[in-house]
Amino acid sequence: MLTPCDTGFVARLGAVLPEGTLGVPEARHLEEPRGRMVGQAGAIARPRTTDEVARIVRACGDARVGIVPLGGGTGLVGGQIMGQGPAPLLLSLDRMCALRGIWPDENAMVVEAGMVLADVQTEAARVGRLFPLGLASEGSCRIGGNLAANAGGTAVLRYGNARDLCLGLEAVLPDGTVFDGLTRLRKDNAGYDLRHLLIGSEGTLGVITAASLRLFPQPAARVVAMLAVPSPGAALELLGLVGQRVAGLVSGFELMSRMGFDFLAQTMPALRPPLDPVPEWQVLLELELPEGLDPEATMAGLYDAASRAGLVTDGVIATSQAQAAGLWELREAIPLANRKIGAVSSHDISLPLSAIPGFIATAPAAIADLGVFRVNCFGHLGDGNLHWNVFPARGKGRADHEAVRDAVKTRVHDMVHALGGSVAAEHGVGRLKVADLQRYADPGKLAAMRAIKAALDPNGIMNPGAVLAQT
Amino acid sequence: MLTPCDTGFVARLGAVLPEGTLGVPEARHLEEPRGRMVGQAGAIARPRTTDEVARIVRACGDARVGIVPLGGGTGLVGGQIMGQGPAPLLLSLDRMCALRGIWPDENAMVVEAGMVLADVQTEAARVGRLFPLGLASEGSCRIGGNLAANAGGTAVLRYGNARDLCLGLEAVLPDGTVFDGLTRLRKDNAGYDLRHLLIGSEGTLGVITAASLRLFPQPAARVVAMLAVPSPGAALELLGLVGQRVAGLVSGFELMSRMGFDFLAQTMPALRPPLDPVPEWQVLLELELPEGLDPEATMAGLYDAASRAGLVTDGVIATSQAQAAGLWELREAIPLANRKIGAVSSHDISLPLSAIPGFIATAPAAIADLGVFRVNCFGHLGDGNLHWNVFPARGKGRADHEAVRDAVKTRVHDMVHALGGSVAAEHGVGRLKVADLQRYADPGKLAAMRAIKAALDPNGIMNPGAVLAQT
Numbered sequence: 046m047l048t049p050c051d052t053g054f055v056a057r058l059g060a061v062l063p064e065g066t067l068g069v070p071e072a073r074h075l076e077e078p079r080g081r082m083v084g085q086a087g088a089i090a091r092p093r094t095t096d097e098v099a100r101i102v103r104a105c106g107d108a109r110v111g112i113v114p115l116g117g118g119t120g121l122v123g124g125q126i127m128g129q130g131p132a133p134l135l136l137s138l139d140r141m142c143a144l145r146g147i148w149p150d151e152n153a154m155v156v157e158a159g160m161v162l163a164d165v166q167t168e169a170a171r172v173g174r175l176f177p178l179g180l181a182s183e184g185s186c187r188i189g190g191n192l193a194a195n196a197g198g199t200a201v202l203r204y205g206n207a208r209d210l211c212l213g214l215e216a217v218l219p220d221g222t223v224f225d226g227l228t229r230l231r232k233d234n235a236g237y238d239l240r241h242l243l244i245g246s247e248g249t250l251g252v253i254t255a256a257s258l259r260l261f262p263q264p265a266a267r268v269v270a271m272l273a274v275p276s277p278g279a280a281l282e283l284l285g286l287v288g289q290r291v292a293g294l295v296s297g298f299e300l301m302s303r304m305g306f307d308f309l310a311q312t313m314p315a316l317r318p319p320l321d322p323v324p325e326w327q328v329l330l331e332l333e334l335p336e337g338l339d340p341e342a343t344m345a346g347l348y349d350a351a352s353r354a355g356l357v358t359d360g361v362i363a364t365s366q367a368q369a370a371g372l373w374e375l376r377e378a379i380p381l382a383n384r385k386i387g388a389v390s391s392h393d394i395s396l397p398l399s400a401i402p403g404f405i406a407t408a409p410a411a412i413a414d415l416g417v418f419r420v421n422c423f424g425h426l427g428d429g430n431l432h433w434n435v436f437p438a439r440g441k442g443r444a445d446h447e448a449v450r451d452a453v454k455t456r457v458h459d460m461v462h463a464l465g466g467s468v469a470a471e472h473g474v475g476r477l478k479v480a481d482l483q484r485y486a487d488p489g490k491l492a493a494m495r496a497i498k499a500a501l502d503p504n505g506i507m508n509p510g511a512v513l514a515q516t
Numbered sequence: 517m518l519t520p521c522d523t524g525f526v527a528r529l530g531a532v533l534p535e536g537t538l539g540v541p542e543a544r545h546l547e548e549p550r551g552r553m554v555g556q557a558g559a560i561a562r563p564r565t566t567d568e569v570a571r572i573v574r575a576c577g578d579a580r581v582g583i584v585p586l587g588g589g590t591g592l593v594g595g596q597i598m599g600q601g602p603a604p605l606l607l608s609l610d611r612m613c614a615l616r617g618i619w620p621d622e623n624a625m626v627v628e629a630g631m632v633l634a635d636v637q638t639e640a641a642r643v644g645r646l647f648p649l650g651l652a653s654e655g656s657c658r659i660g661g662n663l664a665a666n667a668g669g670t671a672v673l674r675y676g677n678a679r680d681l682c683l684g685l686e687a688v689l690p691d692g693t694v695f696d697g698l699t700r701l702r703k704d705n706a707g708y709d710l711r712h713l714l715i716g717s718e719g720t721l722g723v724i725t726a727a728s729l730r731l732f733p734q735p736a737a738r739v740v741a742m743l744a745v746p747s748p749g750a751a752l753e754l755l756g757l758v759g760q761r762v763a764g765l766v767s768g769f770e771l772m773s774r775m776g777f778d779f780l781a782q783t784m785p786a787l788r789p790p791l792d793p794v795p796e797w798q799v800l801l802e803l804e805l806p807e808g809l810d811p812e813a814t815m816a817g818l819y820d821a822a823s824r825a826g827l828v829t830d831g832v833i834a835t836s837q838a839q840a841a842g843l844w845e846l847r848e849a850i851p852l853a854n855r856k857i858g859a860v861s862s863h864d865i866s867l868p869l870s871a872i873p874g875f876i877a878t879a880p881a882a883i884a885d886l887g888v889f890r891v892n893c894f895g896h897l898g899d900g901n902l903h904w905n906v907f908p909a910r911g912k913g914r915a916d917h918e919a920v921r922d923a924v925k926t927r928v929h930d931m932v933h934a935l936g937g938s939v940a941a942e943h944g945v946g947r948l949k950v951a952d953l954q955r956y957a958d959p960g961k962l963a964a965m966r967a968i969k970a971a972l973d974p975n976g977i978m979n980p981g982a983v984l985a986q987t
Contacts, residue, residue, distance in 0.1 A: 150756055151869040195705050203764075206703060208712075209680065224960035229868045231899040232668050232677060233938040234716055235945060236953055236983060237965045241679075241712030245705055262763040285621055291806040292733040293674075293764050335762040337817070338808050346808070397700045398622040428702040467704040474706060482707055489695035493972060494708045500971035501964060512707060 047509060049131035050087025050110045058104045062097060066090055070135050077126050078119055079384065084126040086113065089135040095215060095223055095254045102252065103221030105134055111509040112136050114248040116190025117161065119182040122475025124194060124247045124511050133509065136252060138189050144168050145255060152260040153212060153229040158189025158253045174260035177204040181377050189253045195245035197471030202427035203296040208244040213257035216243055219502035227257045247473050248508040250501050264333035268340035269369035272360035273324035278402040280328050280426055283356040287347055297331030298427035299376050305423050308382035316378055319361045329376050379423055383434055387443040389418065390453045391434045394461045395470035398429050404464060408433065411456050415449040430470045474512045518980060520602035521558025521581045529575045533568060537561055541606050548597050549590055550855065555597040557584065560606040566686060566694055566725045573723065574692030576605055582980040583607050585719040587661025588632065590653040593946025595665060595718045595982050604980065607723060609660050615639050616726060623731040624683060624700040629660025629724045645731035648675040652848050660724040666716035668942030673898035674767040679715040684728035687714055690973035698728045718944050719979040721972050735804035739811035740840035743831035744795035749873040751799050751897055754827040758818055768802030769898035770847050776894050779853035787849055790832045800847050850894055854905055858914035860889065861924045862905045865932045866941035869900050875935060879904065882927050886920040901941045945983045
């Protein structure tokens with residue numbers, strides 16, 4: 046049973062921390078990006094060192110006060126938003142954003158958890174290296190949160206998810222122990238992989254305080270194209286063709302439906318689509334090339350082969366960095382346009398690749414009796430990760446469909462689950478999908494998760510109510 | 517407290533299993549490749565289905581009988597060899613070797629745990645795909661064991677360790693629950709990652725019964741060279757140069773010392789070295805190339821650049837597949853030569869890349885007072901993973917140094933640990949390195965490991981005494 050973070054606890058905790066570590070949470074600490082959930086907290090702690098984090102966690106454990114770790118606050122599933130239960134302590138990592146070390150020859154760097162993702166990218170670029178994790182929120186999300194949530198993004202196809210970019214972690218475990226696992230090793234089979242257990246556990250098994258990250262050489266060249274494809278199935282065939290010819294060099298393969306461009310035209314008319322009329326389906330294809338392959342010629346060769354196979358019907362190859370950035374800007378503006386339109390229900394799903402065309406073809410019919418909707422389907426097709434978002438018809442608003450939102454979600458999630466997919470593909474479970482996890486997860490997995498949570502956090506102080514319902 | 521797998525238990529277990537599932541272990545089931553450890557077991561179970569595995573695990577749990585999972589039996593650290601304690605049940609997966617499904621368009625396949633690694637490779641190749649895990653023992657090791665031990669091998673630089681090649685697992689947990697996690701998804705953040713917890717846990721948290729594996733397109737071409745390098749430091753600079761120019765295309769980067777070739781000359785004189793005289797240090801470099809890059813021209817370009825930079829002094833580029841295979845054969849014969857010579861002590865270590873030249877230069881002096889030794893240093897330099905093996909002087913034998921073996925190991929391991937390295941890089945902990953893990957592991961990690969083991973396997977039946985000492 047947890048107790049609230051009240052003034053008495055704050056006073057006692059303040060006595061073991063440097064002046065100014067504790068404060069009153071501001072509204073921005075309790076909000077999430079879409080403004081759909083509001084949190085509460087008795088206080089906010091902003092420690093400067095791992096030792097201070099450990100002292101905070103120990104004090105919370107002794108007093109049975111819940112802790113909600115806070116990175117950049119950009120999570121979309123409420124992992125950082127605790128609206129119910131005894132008021133927790135917010136534990137912000139925003140003062141722990143140092144670069145602890147960088148080893149270009151080893152392709153490795155060690156950063157503190159509070160470093161903003163864009164700063165991680167910049168520090169890597171400063172020594173001629175690439176840190177490939179890239180997301181729409183990279184200007185404000187923080188690497189500790191990216192790892193706690195195992196963030197995905199646009200470069201997963203080539204470089205993997207956040208977990209694949211992490212060589213080691215430092216974390217404070219729920220009993221206040223510091224796990225010092227900041228290795229720079231590529232191979233280490235000395236015991237269970239706590240790193241991978243903590244990554245993706247969304248702050249429920251400990252607080253990540255620093256990470257050792259993999260860097261990569263900068264590619265000799267990048268080339269981007271926007272391609273019209275006849276169908277999602279053709280897009281998948283194109284992915285196969287490209288993978289066969291330039292294995293390992295595909296760094297982006299994003300599917301976009303015409304609805305996304307309609308939304309852009311409606312909300313951000315200054316962004317001009319490269320193909321006119323806008324095709325029903327488009328793929329943004331990016332390659333990262335080694336020395337010796339001419340970017341435009343390589344892309345043109347792929348285009349010709351795909352065109353002969355009937356897999357692309359039109360397209361534009363960026364001939365400058367500015368043009369390439371412009372194509373990516375369209376892709377990255379789609380989530381912003383979605384927010385302006387206001388979704389009835391958003392779905393962050395993944396599917397086995399071969400199930401995708403069938404899902405896209407049949408899912409709208411599965412919710413047709415619940416209302417007249419517009420669907421914007423887009424996402425990281427190369428990873429089987431779609432954002433399949435349901436919007437009101439023109440002239441209607443999100444509020445007009447309040448009554449059916451849960452039904453829409455359940456229909457879509459049931460379909461995804463039946464096809465062997467995941468309803469929490471890259472955004473995680475947070476608090477929004479706790480019931481989904483309960484409904485869809487393998488029972489053996491759920492039981493093992495509960496056993497692990499109880500073993501490492503017997504008092505349930507770490508991010509209470511996230512991922513697993515409190516018992 | 518465990519009880520032995522005695523005739524009474526075998527009779528009771530046999531009653532709930534199909535005829536012929538249980539048998540008497542043969543000598544080969546209780547041996548390990550180097551003949552240095554001998555196991556014991558009350559019986560061997562050879563189930564045909566996951567359900568049979570679950571029945572066996574439940575019965576063992578009820579009776580408190582230990583289970584030692586057995587794959588191909590090729591592990592080098594005794595994870596499959598229980599020599600002490602109440603006789604366990606050996607649980608062989610050798611009858612569960614089916615291909616459950618293969619999806620070339622998804623680059624995925626699902627296989628049972630007992631499939632021999634070479635057969636996994638063959639099944640992938642049959643549909644034009646690559647399964648890149650490759651090890652010396654691939655003709656007899658089994659994929660379940662590879663995953664339980666998180667095997668490494670020669671292609672880690674490009675494709676990662678075994679864990680990076682696994683999309684999902686099916687496993688029987690210590691309470692007999694079947695964890696059904698055979699997803700083919702590339703992104704799935706629905707809860708804790710049990711897959712990564714089981715991988716590398718060496719059978720102490722459950723029995724892997726099947727795996728969903730990542731496949732890759734076959735590269736358009738491969739090219740292999742054997743290069744003389746002035747020093748290990750130059751080899752690392754060469755790795756950087758190659759990575760910069762053909763980022764992502766390096767699939768092998770193996771360092772070999774002249775001692776390895778001396779051993780080959782002594783034990784397998786039919787194998788002829790490509791460079792004469794044999795250089796002090798050589799690198800076997802393999803590239804996997806996309807369409808559009810000429811193999812020999814690309815390698816020659818790298819050679820010229822490296823030569824101008826003083827990083828290679830001589831070399832040979834294979835101009836046929838047979839020549840390439842011949843170069844790899846030399847590398848793969850070195851462990852066999854080592855066995856024929858007979859090591860005083862073998863060390864499977866990894867180091868931060870920048871610490872490697874210093875280690876190689878100073879480690880021999882650190883053991884010089886313990887005897888006159890020959891050191892054969894070779895391995896996967898691109899991963900920072902060295903096999904630094906200590907041999908008797910010519911004319912002496914392994915037995916002449918029995919008294920100092922432990923001291924040699926401790927000196928070497930202490931050095932590796934002080935440099936931030938791992939003493940269990942790719943072979944795991946097994947039973948051979950339980951004390952090392954105890955000595956070198958982060959205390960917070962060890963405590964968390966014990967808590968997880970106790971939570972998932974409270975009776976301690978799964979591979980007793982492996983990885984963690986029995987309490």
